[in-house]
Amino acid sequence: MLSTMNDGPLSIARIMRQGTGPHGATAEVVTWTGAEPRRSRYAEVGREAARLAHALRGLGVTGDQRVGTFMWNNAEHLTAYLAVPSMGAVLHTLNIRLFPEQLVYVANHAEDHVVLVDHTLLPLFAKLLPEMKTVRHAVVVGGDASALEAPPGVEVHGYADLLAGRPEEFDWPELDERSAAAMCYTSGTTANPKGVVYSHRSIYLHSMQVCMTDGMALEQGDRGLAVVPMFHAMSWGLPYAAFMVGASMIMPDRFLQPEPLVAMMAAERPTMAAAVPTIWQGVLAELEEEPRDISSLREVVIGGSACPPAMMRTFQEDYGITVVHAWGMTETSPLGSLARPPAGVTGEDEWAYRVSQGRLPASVEARLVDDDGRILQWDGQSVGELEVRGPWVAEAYYGDDDPEKFHDGWLRTGDVGYLTPEGFLHLTDRAKDVIKSGGEWISSVELENQVMAHPAVAEAMVIGVPDEKWSERPLVAVVLREGETADAAELREFLSGSVARWQLPEYWTFITEAPKTSVGKFDKKRLRKQHSEGDLEIIHLT
Amino acid sequence: MLSTMNDGPLSIARIMRQGTGPHGATAEVVTWTGAEPRRSRYAEVGREAARLAHALRGLGVTGDQRVGTFMWNNAEHLTAYLAVPSMGAVLHTLNIRLFPEQLVYVANHAEDHVVLVDHTLLPLFAKLLPEMKTVRHAVVVGGDASALEAPPGVEVHGYADLLAGRPEEFDWPELDERSAAAMCYTSGTTANPKGVVYSHRSIYLHSMQVCMTDGMALEQGDRGLAVVPMFHAMSWGLPYAAFMVGASMIMPDRFLQPEPLVAMMAAERPTMAAAVPTIWQGVLAELEEEPRDISSLREVVIGGSACPPAMMRTFQEDYGITVVHAWGMTETSPLGSLARPPAGVTGEDEWAYRVSQGRLPASVEARLVDDDGRILQWDGQSVGELEVRGPWVAEAYYGDDDPEKFHDGWLRTGDVGYLTPEGFLHLTDRAKDVIKSGGEWISSVELENQVMAHPAVAEAMVIGVPDEKWSERPLVAVVLREGETADAAELREFLSGSVARWQLPEYWTFITEAPKTSVGKFDKKRLRKQHSEGDLEIIHLT
Incomplete structure (x- = not known):
């Protein structure tokens, strides 16, 4: 029996239309420039995305060619997040913190055709570009494009010049929802980085989860501060989710030191923010030295590595800000679990939940496996390696067989721990260290x-x-x-x-x-x- | 370029596992029995669903055969919501309020093989059963099954007897997410009722939307009161969404009169509730006559027909309860739009948004079309017929060509109105009445x-x-x-x-x-x- 429901694809173009249409006049992206912000309403970001798509077509980008970004968190990076996948190409966010040889490896492995690069990153990028064999165009965002010397076979463009006069609308194609939208390489410590290729479907579903009550509960009118870089696991899903429901985005660009971060928070009043523990440690130290008003924050999402419980308590007790401890990986888009205690639990009982890695939502299936491949109970005691599976979890790496990491659709996370009967995850170690x-x-x-x-x-x-x-x-x-x-x-x-x-x-x-x-x-x-x-x-x- | 993401299906079995697993010991379904409630934790509902699936297999239900329900909102109906689609069969919720000849028509049109019927509905059902040509088994829930006389070729069973001793686990099959999960017929006033066939995918995505901040924001620990019948557009998505995030469900069974509804609310402390305006009118009148404490309610979702603004104000001003005005149809699963005013809007400005039909989420595309098929602007003025499209919107009726209603994947809603630049829908008339x-x-x-x-x-x-x-x-x-x-x-x-x-x-x-x-x-x-x-x-x- 056939369903009678519409079979149209889940796509980033749909997310973009919601953000630039109904929310286009109210939601904004704010980019910090050191002392003051740059601002664009989402309607303008949408027009800019159309201009960028036309410009990229003009550089010969067709089909599922890869467009790399070598950028901080800023309005132009957000524009690329929208334009590149929506035109059918694949956004490859290059992690500027990889070793130079790893950066060259991933650009060549992904076969990037164009790279957008922030002018402030040119000193680093200029050394890599001659080794990036498939790159034909480098587009310099901000500053003076001529500061980048073009190696043989590569053209260098200024972003503003390239987009000037392009149409403000683009005929975004209808795409298969399972087609590639974006890719991100994990930074392995032993072997070469491995590429995860997100689909329109996986990003769309993940964006819904970010806006669900058991996700980050991101909502219309929120001002989301993405300290987590846009080259890390799609910035934990914030940019796309923000366009889906009409939340504004606050982008620190390269100003990631505690002092400017706190200044930006005081000025731009974020309602939620996402970053790794190290960043928050610096922020708290800065606030202790020079108090500033960050009371606009309702919640901060902390992940990337385990958050010290003392830091969570400082946020709660000294600043009235709730920490949502989260777990995820590049391979999980990254939203894997979030620590929201069961309703009605308070006091020390609540803390026992808050310090865990949290619950996995319905879409992220989990199981614990021991050395012999036996599935363990969720009894709050049995310790095994966590395996996960679901519509925004990778089941392979791009062009790289890794049977040790994946089997039967399950991802071996490399994390070891236990699950409680209520589904709360407690990670205790890395599999290789146990x-x-x-x-x-x-x-x-x-x-x-x-x-x-x-x-x-x-x-x-x-x-x-x-x-x-x-x-x-x-x-x-x-x-x-x-x-x-x-x-x-x-x-x-x-x-x-x-x-x-x-x-x-x-x-x-x-x-x-x-x-x-x-x-x-x-x-x-x-x-x-x-x-x-x-x-x-x-x-x-x- | 292929995505590397897992391609596993979105399914009702996944929703069921989340509700019966991590939330199995805390969330519960409460069924009103007049003076007091019956209670089952979701873990028990899960075991019951397995027993029901085994029982239905025993009655010969295979493949995508239809299992009808002729039931009020209660724990057994919820069990059928989980078991029938998860075993691969199709749940057909029969609308007990259709005319007898329409009920016979839809049961025959859907080719229902089994019908589960509440014993309190036997007087009505007994007259229809002999005309239901494909029904081979009637399963009487509660009461005495022998009260139903079996027509030739039909076997009558008692629900409790049929499930007794069955295994508490079922090997739920992996299903194509686009396969049929459930069906619901719309009650046309002129022609025969038309069947909408929901898929696992459409129900899963719709459930996520119900739990999104721009949906009903249903969350873990919520106690959702479904006054809207489970035979109406899947009870507005509440049952499945409740299992997805661990909200409890409060079910009024047949006690839909204002007095027992209010008594149940005072006793069972719902945090949100969904019903049509007529029901709420009765509830408010009852409360005026005999005040009761319904302060547990955070929000009530009102849809089905336009809610009088005065009623919204009474809820807000006299009871401190926010009304979320919503629009939808059987053909839209039904969540089409919800009136949540933009952040920061207050006072009379806020009311201007609250009385609208609200915004459509990213997944529900909308357009306004005039008599000549021209697409109109979202300018807050241009009036046309609303057309919608999306992953939980129907694009056909089951076994019934209706080109007047659908074209190019778009559903002609038959509703006429305008859209504001911010995406708020204001319906002004029915297309046939304009x-x-x-x-x-x-x-x-x-x-x-x-x-x-x-x-x-x-x-x-x-x-x-x-x-x-x-x-x-x-x-x-x-x-x-x-x-x-x-x-x-x-x-x-x-x-x-x-x-x-x-x-x-x-x-x-x-x-x-x-x-x-x-x-x-x-x-x-x-x-x-x-x-x-x-x-x-x-x-x-x-």
Whole structure:
């Protein structure tokens, strides 16, 4: 029996029409320029998107060719978000923070035909452009285009010149909703970056979720501050969702330091904002130094990595702002889960929910899998690797088989944790860091936290090391606070109060500094290398 | 370029799993029984749905066979909402208020194989069953199944007996999201009822919209009171949306009179509710007579027909409850538009938005078309017929060509009005009632309201009558208040203060009673017949 419902496609053009039409005269994009803002109403953004689409057609962009962006969060980047997918091409947001060789790799792998680049990023981009083999046109946004030297076979254009005089309307084509709309590469630490290709359908559904009550509940009249870069997982869905319901967007451009961010917040009155914990840490420190009025904020969404509970409490107690802790990945568009406590829960009970990674919405199926591929119960105890599946979850990488990551439509997230019967996700470790001891899993992160609770310990890193009997056992690498002393036996004795007996580590080492990655996380790969090369002095307690 | 996103189907099974899993222990369905409620947690509803699916398989339901329901709003009807589509069959909600011959027609047209019937509806159903040619099984919910006599070829079962001992889990199949999930017939006044067939996809997307901030903003912890029958356009989307986000459902069963409704509201503390204006009129009258605490209500959604502005104000000013005026049809699932004023608008400005039919969300495309098929501007003035299109809008009727109603994927709504630049819909008339005078459209409803503003007038009906020069001109049929007098010239003079000169009617008639339909609306078809048969005494002012 056939359904009688309309089968028209879910598309970014539909989102754009809603934002530029009914909301075109009221919603605006605000771009910070240091001391003051630039403003455009969404109706104007729509006209600009049409001009950009005509300009890109003029540069020979047809079919599903890739148009790269090498840009901060600003009005022009938002314009590209709308124009490029709606004309049928594919928006490739280049992550300006990748290593140069990774940037060259992804531009070549995606076969970018055109790249839009902010003039403030030219010093970085100019070094990469000669290596980007498929790029034929570089479009410089703002500033002086002639500052960019064109390598052989590449034309350089000024954005404003290129768009000048183009028609303000474009005949947006009807597209298959499953066709590619945008792509974003994840920054792997070991291998080459992997490309995730979002479809019109996945972006449309994800935008609806952002505006749902169990999503970010973004609404008409909201002023959303996207600190999260537009080159990170589609800026957590804010730009498209904002056009879908008529929320304004506040864009910090390159002014991501705490001082200008706080100044912008005080001036532009965002009602919600999204960023990683590190950014918020800086914002809170800045506010402590020089108080400013940020009371316009109703909620801040914090994700990207686990948010320290103390930071959530500071927001709530000192500023009356609710933190919504969220979990997601580039591969999940990124909205995977959000911590909204059940209705009616208050006080400390509420905090137990708020610090979790939250609930997964109906569209994100989840399961926990153990080492033997068994599906575990949602009992608040059984720890396994989280796998997810759904209409905005990737089931492959672009042109890159990775069977370790995907199977039967499920994405192996690489995150380890448990789920409560109510569906709240608690992540405890990364799969590659968890210690597999005699068939049981020990969370390296939890052990680290317990060791660091000792007053003499500045930092503690835990990795799994081979063990004949148990296959793996934890090794604790300790950095002592200056002037403090503690030996391994004393620390193990300290742990025995809070850690199960069979988890108590017998391998210890004392180091002067914890190896860290460029973004300041513990570099366990490096510690493992030091261990395997015999560079660590191991104390074996028996 | 292929998207790398998962292509799994949007399905009612997914909605059911979210409601019965993470929300299974907290959300509940409450069914009123007159003095007290019956309660089931969603986890139990899920187990019951599995039992029902097994039972229906046992009755030979396979593939996309139709399972009819002849039921009030209650837990068992909700169970059928989940089980029938999720097992791959098609739920056909029979509108118990259709005329008997229409009910027989729709059951035969849909080829219902099984019908679930509430025992309290047996007196009505027993007369229809022998005429329902494809029905092989009638399942009586509650009461004594033997009260229903089985016609030849039909087996009668008791619901509880049929489900007893069945497994509490069912292996719900993976279905194409575009396959039929449910059907609902519209009650045409002239021709046979027409069937709309909802798909898993359309219901899933519509459920998301119900939980969006520009929808009903239904959320976890809400207690949704569905006064709107479950046999009307899927109960305005509430049941499925409630399972999607974990809102509880409060079901009035057959207790739809003001007194029990108010008693149930006071006892069960709904946070939102949905019903037609007539129901709310009764509720307000009942509350005036005997005040009760209904302060749990945050919002009431009113649709089905235009809500009198005075009623909205009473809710807001006397009870602190916000009315969300909404427009939709069976053919639009039904969520078409909702009146949520733009952020920051207050006072009388806010009311101007609240009394409109509201904004259409991104997924419901709209356009206004005039008699010559020209697309009109959204200028707050140009009046035309509203056409809509989108993933939860029908583009055909089941097994029934109706090219007058659909073209190029667009649904002709039969509603006439204008759209503002901000996208707010103002309906002024039904297309068949609008008077087409010299190429301009005159709203019959607006003329009626203006005439009824005269103190001597009890009721006024306006229809178009043939006119040689203008093609059509308005005829006003007036019912005077008892003891009052007024003649046509005086009434026309009265109108001249508020109605454009060219719209002033020259044809008048005085009648003793306005012909009305079974649901109390003006029966203009009957008035037109009286006019064409010369039964009305016409006064022609020149």
